Amino acid sequence: xxxxxxLVFFYLFVALFTTLSYRIxxxxxxxxxxxxxxxxxxxxxxxxxxxxxxxxxxxxxxYLSKYLTKTLDHCFDFNHPTKLxxxxxxxxxxxxxxxxxxxxxxxxxxDYKSAAKTYNYLLTLFPEDRYARFELAQVLSRQGKxxxxxxxxxxxxxxxx
Amino acid sequence: MKxxxxxxxxxxxxxxxxxxxxxxxxxxxxxLPSIWEIRLQYARTLTFALKIDEAEVxxxxxxxxxKDFIQAQIDLFNLYLEIKKDKEALALLKTIPITKxxxxxxxxxxxxxxxxxxxxxxxxxxxxxxxRHPLDLNARLNLATIYCFLGDPDKAEKEYxxxxxxxxxxxxxxxxxxxxxxxxxxxxxAVKELxxxx
Numbered sequence: 001x002x003x004x005x006x007l008v009f010f011y012l013f014v015a016l017f018t019t020l021s022y023r024i025x026x027x028x029x030x031x032x033x034x035x036x037x038x039x040x041x042x043x044x045x046x047x048x049x050x051x052x053x054x055x056x057x058x059x060x061x062x063y064l065s066k067y068l069t070k071t072l073d074h075c076f077d078f079n080h081p082t083k084l085x086x087x088x089x090x091x092x093x094x095x096x097x098x099x100x101x102x103x104x105x106x107x108x109x110x111d112y113k114s115a116a117k118t119y120n121y122l123l124t125l126f127p128e129d130r131y132a133r134f135e136l137a138q139v140l141s142r143q144g145k146x147x148x149x150x151x152x153x154x155x156x157x158x159x160x161x
Numbered sequence: 162m163k164x165x166x167x168x169x170x171x172x173x174x175x176x177x178x179x180x181x182x183x184x185x186x187x188x189x190x191x192x193l194p195s196i197w198e199i200r201l202q203y204a205r206t207l208t209f210a211l212k213i214d215e216a217e218v219x220x221x222x223x224x225x226x227x228k229d230f231i232q233a234q235i236d237l238f239n240l241y242l243e244i245k246k247d248k249e250a251l252a253l254l255k256t257i258p259i260t261k262x263x264x265x266x267x268x269x270x271x272x273x274x275x276x277x278x279x280x281x282x283x284x285x286x287x288x289x290x291x292x293r294h295p296l297d298l299n300a301r302l303n304l305a306t307i308y309c310f311l312g313d314p315d316k317a318e319k320e321y322x323x324x325x326x327x328x329x330x331x332x333x334x335x336x337x338x339x340x341x342x343x344x345x346x347x348x349x350x351a352v353k354e355l356x357x358x359x
Contacts, residue, residue, distance in 0.1 A: 003165060006165075007165055007169075010169065014173070097191065100191045130193050131191055131192070131193045134193060134194065134199060134202075137202070137203075137206070138202060141202070141205075141206045141209065144209075146206055146207075146209050146210035147210065149206045150203070150206055150207065150210060150212075153199065153202065153203035153206060154203075156199050156203075157196070157199060157200060157203060
């Protein structure tokens with residue numbers, strides 16, 4: 001009996017400890033976990049809001065993209081995924097990682113127009129961000145906008161325009 | 162649960178490994194690719210934009226500066242094939258490990274080498290291609306012809322027999338085989354084969 005109680009208390013302690021540590025080190029993980037449980041309970045709009053907040057807090061998980069897609073599939077209020085970008089912009093976010101995540105998310109889902117919009121916005125915030133410029137060039141190329149893509153590549157390679 | 166300590170340690174270890182795996186996979190998620198990768202994409206975009214000369218310059222720059230960058234060589238080879246610069250394509254082919262080429266490029270290389278009467282290379286390319294696509298009978302027929310040119314009748318006959326097994330009603334193929342047998346002075350067998358084509 002004592003052993004079982006010890007085990008239960010130990011697990012509770014570990015859970016509490018990790019939650020507290022995450023809250024201190026990475027508060028976004030709490031939001032991410034909250035979003036996941038909201039998704040499990042089919043509260044899609046709330047889950048989406050939480051996922052956006054988690055992205056804005058710089059959370060990067062292998063499953064985030066998957067869950068976000070799953071959530072978007074159920075969010076009938078969101079006619080177009082670019083609303084995600086609009087929400088992020090309206091939050092006055094300056095977290096480049098969030099925009100990169102979103103840009104990649106759009107590109108992975110073949111929404112190149114939104115991806116280009118995201119990277120362009122990111123470049124207005126951080127014009128020296130070479131990763132964003134490279135991704136923008138790739139996305140423009142995939143849209144068939146070769147001339148624009150070439151200009152971006154030239155900027156990246158410091159070649160004369 | 163006889164020994165809870167082991168279970169606790171194992172579960173903690175499992176959690177740690179999972180977290181590390183996630184961390185490892187996400188670490189370089191937004192890392193900028195190398196300057197070579199950027200130049201390669203640039204060259205590809207120039208190709209798509211039909212700025213062939215500029216694309217060629219970029220590929221050459223890449224190859225000159227990074228000799229082990231096989232992908233650039235493969236891309237340039239494919240570009241040469243597309244714009245019919247056969248001589249350059251064949252010259253470049255000598256530096257590319259052929260096994261790195263995709264099947265279509267290997268087949269095109271074989272056809273090109275055959276066209277330019279470089280039968281030894283053509284044979285080698287067809288062999289590699291047929292290892293990947295053993296049922297491409299047209300390529301196998303070409304290989305049989307190449308073996309004839311290379312003076313290797315045994316291998317050629319083996320290919321012909323394989324083809325005839327797959328396409329027993331192909332008159333043209335049997336006729337070719339008949340003529341091949343005549344060249345090998347196997348007249349009786351040739352007559353037997355050619356009679357079937359009448």
